[in-house]
Amino acid sequence: MKQSKRVLVTGGSGQLGSTLKKAIQSTTETIDFVFTDSKDLDISNLESVMEYLNKADFDYCINCAGYTQVDKAEEDEEKALFINEHGVKNLAKACHSYNTILIHISTDFVFDGRKSSPYLETDRPSPLGIYGLSKYKGEQEVVRNMDRYFIIRTSWLYSEYGHNFFKSMLKYGRERDQLSVVFDQIGTPTSAHDLVTAILKIIVEEIDNYGIYHFSNEGVASWYDFAQAIFDINGIQVDLKPIRSKEYPTPAERPSYSLLDKSKIKKVLKTQIPHWRKSLEEVSKNMGSVK
Ligand SMILES: NC(=O)c1ccc[n+]([C@@H]2O[C@H](COP(=O)([O-])OP(=O)(O)OC[C@H]3O[C@@H](n4cnc5c(N)ncnc54)[C@H](OP(=O)(O)O)[C@@H]3O)[C@@H](O)[C@H]2O)c1
Numbered sequence: 001m002k003q004s005k006r007v008l009v010t011g012g013s014g015q016l017g018s019t020l021k022k023a024i025q026s027t028t029e030t031i032d033f034v035f036t037d038s039k040d041l042d043i044s045n046l047e048s049v050m051e052y053l054n055k056a057d058f059d060y061c062i063n064c065a066g067y068t069q070v071d072k073a074e075e076d077e078e079k080a081l082f083i084n085e086h087g088v089k090n091l092a093k094a095c096h097s098y099n100t101i102l103i104h105i106s107t108d109f110v111f112d113g114r115k116s117s118p119y120l121e122t123d124r125p126s127p128l129g130i131y132g133l134s135k136y137k138g139e140q141e142v143v144r145n146m147d148r149y150f151i152i153r154t155s156w157l158y159s160e161y162g163h164n165f166f167k168s169m170l171k172y173g174r175e176r177d178q179l180s181v182v183f184d185q186i187g188t189p190t191s192a193h194d195l196v197t198a199i200l201k202i203i204v205e206e207i208d209n210y211g212i213y214h215f216s217n218e219g220v221a222s223w224y225d226f227a228q229a230i231f232d233i234n235g236i237q238v239d240l241k242p243i244r245s246k247e248y249p250t251p252a253e254r255p256s257y258s259l260l261d262k263s264k265i266k267k268v269l270k271t272q273i274p275h276w277r278k279s280l281e282e283v284s285k286n287m288g289s290v291k
Pocket of ligand 1: 011013016038043063068087155157158162
């Protein structure tokens with residue numbers, strides 16, 4: 001008889017994978033996690049994906065793997081699609097074959113930002129750049145190739161792990177006297193810890209309302225607001241200037257508005273989500289950066 005749930009994690013050394021690894025150290029649930037990184041399991045290789053899923057009777061696969069360089073993707077379209085579309089298709093096919101539930105992470109960048117109220121799961125994606133397009137194509141492969149999946153779109157992910165805006169601001173805020181950050185892109189920062197809590201709840205409670213979900217922290221912010229809060233909470237003195245996106249051109253265009261409506265996930269998981277500022281205080285404490 002099977003004793004505990006078995007969960008395969010792909011992209012286990014990235015930001016979300018590392019946050020998950022940390023979270024399971026303090027969980028009391030009996031779940032067997034197998035963490036893989038890109039060297040152990042390259043999701044763009046169907047043969048190795050099939051082989052890996054065949055190794056054990058996995059109940060779930062959490063896909064934390066992805067091509068995540070938004071600007072680089074503009075000149076690296078083939079690679080972004082190879083990982084985010086083709087790689088996700090491999091995972092979907094293998095999970096379907098081995099009866100494994102796939103929890104796949106997607107992004108607010110599948111939307112173009114032209115809405116003025118929070119994006120619903122049913123809103124039509126219309127990505128502005130290659131990264132968003134590759135993630136949308138990956139979602140479509142999941143929907144096309146299997147039934148038992150959770151696609152969780154999230155936004156502005158940060159934590160004490162990997163590369164993210166929070167860590168960059170802590171660094172630049174301490175090194176420089178003055179910084180400029182855009183104020184005309186609106187969304188919600190999301191603590192990777194809070195996203196991991198939601199993912200684990202899906203597994204522990206064996207939620208079976210499969211489909212697409214939106215998850216971010218509560219509240220609204222511009223990148224300028226987010227930076228200001230990072231400096232306030234962490235006691236960093238820096239002259240922060242609000243600028244328009246056109247004053248800080250990037251290879252990939254970003255949605256100017258990417259608020260996600262979280263009603264569905266809150267209802268299905270019967271949970272509340274913390275405000276982004278409260279979670280930022282927690283992550284700052286974890287980081288040991290609060291003076
Ligand atoms: N970061 C954000 O702001 C944000 C926002 C919304 C959604 N998301 C989504 O959330 C997910 C997790 O993001 P993250 O911030 O944790 O990203 P991350 O830190 O860049 O981690 C991605 C991981 O994927 C691995 N990977 C890349 N190609 C792979 C392959 N072919 N096979 C297996 N693993 C591969 C990378 O390993 P190597 O380093 O060895 O290549 C890396 O460990 C991604 O799907 C991302 O699209 C992120």
